[in-house]
Amino acid sequence: MLRTTLIALLFLISTHSFAQFIVKGKVTDSETGDPIPFASVILKGTTTGISTDFEGYYQIEARSLTDSISAAYLGYISASKLLQNVAEQTVNFQLKPSDFEMEAFVFEAGENPAFEIIRRAVDRKKDFDKRSLSAYETKNYTKIEIDIDHVSEEFTQRKTVQKVTAVLDSIQQLTNDEGEKILPVFFSETLSKFYYRNNPELKKEIVEKSKITGVGITDGSTTSQITGSAFQEYNFYKNWLNIVEKEFVSPIADGWKNFYDYDLMDSVLVGKDSCYILQVYPLREQDLAFSGTIWINKETYALKQVDLSIPKEVNLNFIERIKIQQELVPTSAGPLIPSKSRVQIKIGQVTPKTAGFLAKFYTSADSIRVGEPKPTSFFNQAVTLKEDYNIADEEFWAANRQDPLSQEELAVLQMVDTLKRIPIVRFFSEGLKFFGTGYLNVGKADIGPWPGFFNYNNIEGVRLGMGGRTSLKFSNKWEIKAYGAYGFKDEKFKYSTQVTRILDRFHWTTLSLSAQKEIDQVGLEIAELQDNSIFLAASRFGTLRRPFFNTNQKLEFQREFFKGFLFFSNFKLSQFDPLFDFYYLEKGTGEYRSDFETTEAKVGLRYGRDEIIIINDNERSSFGPSKWPILQATYAKGFQWLGGDINYSKLTFYLYQRLNMGMLGVSRYELDAGKIFGEVPYPILKNHLGNETLFYTSAAFNTMNFNEFASDQYASLRYRHFFEGFLLNKIPLVKKLKWRAVANANVLFGSVSQKNVANSPTVDPYGNPLETFGRLDPKTPYVELGYGIENIFKFFRIDFFHRITYLDHTDAKPFAVKISGQIIL
Known part of the structure; x- marks a missing residue:
């Protein structure tokens, strides 16, 4: 017992003799006030020092002091401060960021020693990637601060x-x-x-x-x-990290040598682990890559710490x-x-x-x-x-x-x-x-949307409207929407109302009843263009194309059975009243008719395996998929015996996917296919969306005219590629503008059966010619190719489209220029 006490006493005395002075403090960024982890703090003129922890704190214990202490970290201007000759003192540093410039590399004969370290770290990625775990859970604390500076x-x-x-x-x-x-x-x-x-x-x-x-x-x-x-x-064990909707390549990606160079700076003890310190540099300054420092365990080649920045030269x-x-x-x-x-x-x-x-x-x-x-x-x-x-x-x-x-x-x-x-x-x-x-909150309701407050077109003249919806403050089980508008030229009132009951918020389940009377356009229906608000607004100003009054009542049901798998259905009564010269030949009688009613039931399935969905008040909001495609299939049946004038069936399929192409950029494609069974007037056919406006939209064929083609069986592919800075970053003068190349390819196969062609007369009952629809040759696809530049003055995009087929059509546009505005990073 006495021996143990003496050993303890000697240990305390020796420890005190080795640590007569304590210097502690915090190292922070002078611009943001945030801590700088992993910074080096050292007593000047000695090798006594330590690295700051993740919160920027340090504590040095020494037998003697020098006159000053310094703090340094890559990307910051080093700083020194005088020390007092006291047993314990606090010295804080506020380091100013410096404009880091990559220096030229000069290596002696042989391979860069950092390469072997990176190679081994990449070989062992599967051992340390958290995605290799079957399951894990954590308790997290998150804080976010946004400042104006x-x-x-x-x-x-x-x-x-x-x-x-x-x-x-x-x-x-x-x-x-x-x-x-x-x-x-x-x-x-x-x-x-x-x-x-x-x-x-x-x-x-x-x-x-x-x-x-x-x-x-x-x-x-x-x-x-x-x-x-x-x-x-x-997760830096992924090859690519999605940050602000851009794909950045990890310093330990499988193809690291195509993007990075490295310097082996030193080795250091981090906690109990001895680590290599590697400086990381992008090979090309405008690539979506990182610069900074990574710490790799010397024994396991696992990542221990990272401190990485995206340089301002990045596009x-x-x-x-x-x-x-x-x-x-x-x-x-x-x-x-x-x-x-x-x-x-x-x-x-x-x-x-x-x-x-x-x-x-x-x-x-x-x-x-x-x-x-x-x-x-x-x-x-x-x-x-x-x-x-x-x-x-x-x-x-x-x-x-x-x-x-x-x-x-x-x-x-x-x-x-x-x-x-x-x-x-x-x-x-x-x-x-x-x-x-688009909405302004007033108590328990939202007023809007503001784009519908005013409109002007050849049918309604000046149109004024107003709408609203209940908010979450009103109820988390009921949502009521209503909208009304009046045209001063046609002197008619338009409206839409909808009541939704939210039955289950976990397995998102809703039941809705709606009624609407609105002016619509064949091939430019409001329901199909709600996600393209600018294009929809542009198409409803000025001259309306093949307008009609659409009066309908609809009952809808949807339920998400498990993550990403949504079932939806509806039952709809619709009435088509044309405001242009339109006739079709009624089946059986062969008589001319201009209006018709439909009774339609629809069921559909939608599956997005990794789609992120949040509940935004009383509506679902999608953040889109990250890897897997979104698939949707629907079947609709029109019934004549339930009050409709026409029997028909519609089968449609839709697929969307975002593809990360690595250093080549990002691609998006949409595959759309469908078939209509039965003899129907052409407004029920698939009227393929053209674009006669000046504005670009990914939903349309941008060299196709409105109502130029319709089909009762079709398949289309719309492909868009964003090169980010891949091509233009290599052109010395252009790369300073930070322009980015884009490319488009749109292909459409389609045809119309002879019975549906016969349903659409070319003259009215009085012998006057009628507008009908164009038909695609099933052996010849409609093809248009496009290329363009985005990020012009950081806001604008210009696309050039070439129409490759069907150049012999009346008013066909072999070449079109489209513009658009976007706020992108």
Whole structure:
């Protein structure tokens, strides 16, 4: 016992003698205030030093002190500070970012030693990729902050801005190290459980608690679903990472040598693991690739840490910097899980008279468990909210945060709460939301959509309209929509109403009843173009093509049986009343008729294996698929014995997929096929969508005229490819413009049976010629090829289309130029 006590006493004495001085502190980014992990802090003139942890903290224990201490990290200007001759002191560093420029590489004879390290890391990817686990779950804490920065002098001099700053002068102001004011506008915290299973690959996040404060944020349920960890996942063991809708190649991708060069900088002890430090450089400065530092375990060749940035030279718009820092820990089964991730996205000023934005995302994971996969039914909805997700006081958050809020973050919360109460801020934020969504919230209802408030065309003249819908505040089980419009030329009232009962929000199940009386156009029906709002609006101004009054009543039902698998059906009564010279020959009697009624029942199936769906208030919203295609099949039957005038059947098939082509860019294709059985008037046929407007749309054949072709059996392929910067980045002068090449190929096979041709007379009962429809030769497809440039002045796109076949048609356009506007990164 005495021996043990003496050994302990000697150990304490020796430890104290080896650590007479303690220097500790934090290293942060001077512009953003965020911690800089993995920075080197060293006593000047010695080899005594340490790296900062993920939160930027360090602590050095030394027997003696020098006169100063320095902090350094790649991409930042090194800094030094004087030390005091005291036993314990705190020294914080605020490092300024530097404009990093890649230096020329000079290697001696032989292979770059970093290549062998990368080669072994790539060979062992399957051992450490978390996707190789059959299932895992984590408890996650996520926080997001969005600030306005780079506030220009012209911006601050605006009267509306001065009204805001006058109020904010009464509270603590946040500034960066250069004295520029930072204006926080959003802050969120989320506690959630994240679940993953393989074969099939499925993910689910249950948001347990969420606290959101932000300017213009009134919808907590929708926002809470997208501020969790499910949308903040970055796995560098994938070959390609999707960031801001762009595909970036990982530094340890299978084809790493085509994109990167490396420097072996040093080896260092990270925790208990000895690691190689490798500097990463993109081979071409405008490629969608990273630069920065990665740490690779010397024994296992697993990733230990990453600190990577996307350089400003990359072909992105508005974004000045994207920075990703990540710390990985092994699971009990071996594969790695990110324990902490930090992402910064800095958006520059669009014009010199505006401001920039800075978005910060932080996620930490603990309670990592590897176990048996949950049943597939558990993953039916990608993100769900617990009933009391938004009910928690500050004591709860203080006890359950995995990381406490800093003083800067507490100041952010205070400022955002103050900002959102300022009347002028509320006015502009609500106005921006109204413009973006089309609806303005008023109590328990939303007024809109604003594009339908005014219209002008040759049938209605000036048309004024107004509509609305109930919101989640009204009910989470019932949704009511209504819209009315009046044309001052035709002096007729149009309307649409719909009542929806939400029967099950988990297995999304709804029952709807609707009624409508509206002017529509053959081949340009509103129901088919709702997702192309600009094209729809352009096609309904001016001269309407083959207009008709569409009066219908419809009963709809849909249910999602399991994740991605949706069943839908409807029963519809419709009446077609033409507002143009139209006749068809009635089957059996051979008499001329101009109007008809249909009674139609439809059933359909839709499957998107990895499609991400969230419940946006009382509607489903899709974030699209990431890898697998979306398939849809429908069957419709028209009944004459239930009050309709025509018997027919329709069978359709649709497939959509997004393809990552690696360094070549991204492709999207749509396959559409169908067949109509029975003798029908041509408005019931598939009237293929042409485009006589100046605007480009991916939904149409852009050199085809409106109503030029119709089919009762058809198959089409619309293929679009986005080269990103692949081609134009290699042209010295053009690459500075950051233009991006695009390509299109549209192919259509179709035909019309002779019985449906006979149903469409070429003259009316009085012998006057009638407009009918064009027919495709089943052996000759309609083909158009296109190419173009997007990202012109960061907003505009121009496409050039060549019509390859059917050039002998009247008014055929062998060449067309289409323009469009888009906000892309």
